[in-house]
Amino acid sequence: MGEFELIRHYFAAASCAQGGEGVVLGIGDDCALLELPVGEQLAVSTDTLVEGVHFPAACDPLLLGQRSLAVAVSDLAAMGADPIGVTLALTLPRVGADWLRQFADGLNLMAHRCGVSLIGGDTTRGPLSITVTVFGKVPAGQALRRSGARPGDLLCVGGHLGNAAGALPLVLGQRQAPVEVAEPLLAHYWSPMPQLVLGRRLRGLATAALDISDGLLADCGHIAKASGVALEVNAEQVPVSPALEAFLGREAALYAALTGGDDYVLAFTLPEALLSSLPETGVIHVIGRVREGQGVSLRDRQGQDITPTQRGYQHFRETP
Amino acid sequence: MGEFELIRHYFAAASCAQGGEGVVLGIGDDCALLELPVGEQLAVSTDTLVEGVHFPAACDPLLLGQRSLAVAVSDLAAMGADPIGVTLALTLPRVGADWLRQFADGLNLMAHRCGVSLIGGDTTRGPLSITVTVFGKVPAGQALRRSGARPGDLLCVGGHLGNAAGALPLVLGQRQAPVEVAEPLLAHYWSPMPQLVLGRRLRGLATAALDISDGLLADCGHIAKASGVALEVNAEQVPVSPALEAFLGREAALYAALTGGDDYVLAFTLPEALLSSLPETGVIHVIGRVREGQGVSLRDRQGQDITPTQRGYQHFRETP
Numbered sequence: 004m005g006e007f008e009l010i011r012h013y014f015a016a017a018s019c020a021q022g023g024e025g026v027v028l029g030i031g032d033d034c035a036l037l038e039l040p041v042g043e044q045l046a047v048s049t050d051t052l053v054e055g056v057h058f059p060a061a062c063d064p065l066l067l068g069q070r071s072l073a074v075a076v077s078d079l080a081a082m083g084a085d086p087i088g089v090t091l092a093l094t095l096p097r098v099g100a101d102w103l104r105q106f107a108d109g110l111n112l113m114a115h116r117c118g119v120s121l122i123g124g125d126t127t128r129g130p131l132s133i134t135v136t137v138f139g140k141v142p143a144g145q146a147l148r149r150s151g152a153r154p155g156d157l158l159c160v161g162g163h164l165g166n167a168a169g170a171l172p173l174v175l176g177q178r179q180a181p182v183e184v185a186e187p188l189l190a191h192y193w194s195p196m197p198q199l200v201l202g203r204r205l206r207g208l209a210t211a212a213l214d215i216s217d218g219l220l221a222d223c224g225h226i227a228k229a230s231g232v233a234l235e236v237n238a239e240q241v242p243v244s245p246a247l248e249a250f251l252g253r254e255a256a257l258y259a260a261l262t263g264g265d266d267y268v269l270a271f272t273l274p275e276a277l278l279s280s281l282p283e284t285g286v287i288h289v290i291g292r293v294r295e296g297q298g299v300s301l302r303d304r305q306g307q308d309i310t311p312t313q314r315g316y317q318h319f320r321e322t323p
Numbered sequence: 324m325g326e327f328e329l330i331r332h333y334f335a336a337a338s339c340a341q342g343g344e345g346v347v348l349g350i351g352d353d354c355a356l357l358e359l360p361v362g363e364q365l366a367v368s369t370d371t372l373v374e375g376v377h378f379p380a381a382c383d384p385l386l387l388g389q390r391s392l393a394v395a396v397s398d399l400a401a402m403g404a405d406p407i408g409v410t411l412a413l414t415l416p417r418v419g420a421d422w423l424r425q426f427a428d429g430l431n432l433m434a435h436r437c438g439v440s441l442i443g444g445d446t447t448r449g450p451l452s453i454t455v456t457v458f459g460k461v462p463a464g465q466a467l468r469r470s471g472a473r474p475g476d477l478l479c480v481g482g483h484l485g486n487a488a489g490a491l492p493l494v495l496g497q498r499q500a501p502v503e504v505a506e507p508l509l510a511h512y513w514s515p516m517p518q519l520v521l522g523r524r525l526r527g528l529a530t531a532a533l534d535i536s537d538g539l540l541a542d543c544g545h546i547a548k549a550s551g552v553a554l555e556v557n558a559e560q561v562p563v564s565p566a567l568e569a570f571l572g573r574e575a576a577l578y579a580a581l582t583g584g585d586d587y588v589l590a591f592t593l594p595e596a597l598l599s600s601l602p603e604t605g606v607i608h609v610i611g612r613v614r615e616g617q618g619v620s621l622r623d624r625q626g627q628d629i630t631p632t633q634r635g636y637q638h639f640r641e642t643p
């Protein structure tokens with residue numbers, strides 16, 4: 004089976020949706036072809052996951068397939084974009100039919116959940132690594148950028164934080180937990196659900212937005228820098244799941260929520276007057292406020308600055 | 324220097340063109356934003372190069388940067404698309420300032436030559452691997468697909484074939500050659516120039532097109548299959564460069580031209596009556612004809628079938 008047949012065969016379930024809206028030509032030619040409705044812009048993002056760095060060696064390929072797509076689609080949610088298509092660059096040490104089938108099943112499942120079609124890709128031999136590039140559409144001028152936060156805006160997040168960081172010792176087999184604790188944490192790590200509906204609802208309301216991948220404080224730093232403002236986070240308002248608190252205790256759970264990566268929950272700012280325009284989803288938590296200045300600070304109940312020095316995970320910390 | 328600063332710093336020369344046509348928002352947010360003129364479609368392609376598989380370990384990073392972009396942009400040429408933007412997913416074992424600077428220099432140089440802007444990417448730690456996703460635009464309905472070849476059409480290529488395959492023993496240091504032989508072969512391997520102008524000229528004329536990456540015979544097989552026709556290649560018409568013939572001798576040079584990969588020269592079919600519509604560039608060679616039937620055959624001067632069994636390089640030959 005050649006390179007083309009290989010991709011086509013295993014990823015047929017995701018790519019058969021290629022008659023989907025916006026996809027003129029899918030897998031099998033030199034390029035895929037997309038079209039956009041008049042007045043819409045194309046949103047593009049690329050994410051790479053490397054074995055041993057972003058996921059453990061010998062992990063469940065179905066879960067890996069789900070997660071690879073979800074983390075990329077989450078960037079579309081963060082821009083308020085509707086998914087159209089995705090390309091998959093898959094580097095594999097060898098072709099294992101079982102592995103590929105399960106990986107494809109996971110990817111296909113998540114593609115179906117997100118309403119996205121596989122439109123192309125490349126399969127190469129080498130150390131296991133997965134690069135997903137996602138394409139979405141958003142009405143011109145309405146994309147949610149990081150640069151529009153204004154002093155006085157509220158800072159909000161779209162759900163519990165820290166679950167993925169809390170799950171990591173379980174993923175790596177370093178710790179165990181009762182099933183009622185382990186299950187929700189592992190589900191969040193392996194199958195984060197991109198907040199596409201929330202992103203779409205935030206168009207025209209949020210002044211800045213992103214998805215939390217490096218950790219809340221680090222990502223708030225990105226908004227603060229891009230917008231030229233300061234962000235204040237109230238520690239007691241940061242939402243932590245009951246499972247995470249049961250697993251780690253209150254203090255460590257909060258630390259995971261503040262600095263752990265891989266949450267793929269949206270963080271956004273918006274004028275206070277617009278908060279009531281958001282639907283009552285139960286997932287939106289106000290956690291702080293935008294101020295004049297720069298940087299991110301963490302406050303306790305008394306307003307004291309308790310900012311930790313560790314600001315979430317970043318690849319390549321060292322200065323070259 | 325963080326992940327974002329790293330990319331921005333070293334790839335500034337390519338990304339500063341982001342005010343370029345079609346690029347609304349470049350590097351630094353969750354997604355890049357592109358816009359298309361009304362009536363144009365977006366062409367997308369992804370290519371991965373892995374160290375030790377697609378290029379030798381410890382090769383010149385400047386050359387690698389050039390080549391990584393060129394092979395991806397070549398897919399746009401093959402569709403008749405005009406380049407807009409590119410994302411770079413770069414996986415590196417460690418951050419070396421010298422290596423990164425040179426790689427970026429090479430990529431920036433090729434980006435400038437191709438008129439394409441770096442609009443986003445991801446930098447991760449792991450075994451060296453480069454995934455480039457390219458974006459171009461093409462008037463709706465005018466993209467050059469593989470599926471339109473019709474019996475009676477001429478089969479043409481856009482230049483000498485086999486140079487990259489001929490260069491391989493030089494690239495790997497297995498052989499040496501006089502500079503007048505080595506230079507053009509190595510230039511073709513490391514810095515193939517995507518045939519964007521030719522691709523654009525073929526819109527509305529060519530019935531099928533692709534860029535030769537797997538080898539002439541293998542790639543002709545892709546056109547034959549997609550179009551439901553047979554392709555006949557006349558061996559004596561296959562163009563081989565003087566350097567390649569001087570290096571390998573006539574017979575081995577022809578074999579390299581027929582089966583070697585990495586040429587990134589366009590192959591296309593068109594009705595004979597349209598041949599005179601093509602500009603007299605000197606690079607277009609008629610090498611055969613489309614027939615009823617299926618598959619690819621190679622003919623000698625007497626019309627005898629001399630098709631070799633080896634049909635060019637394909638990743639993952641074994642059936643899973």
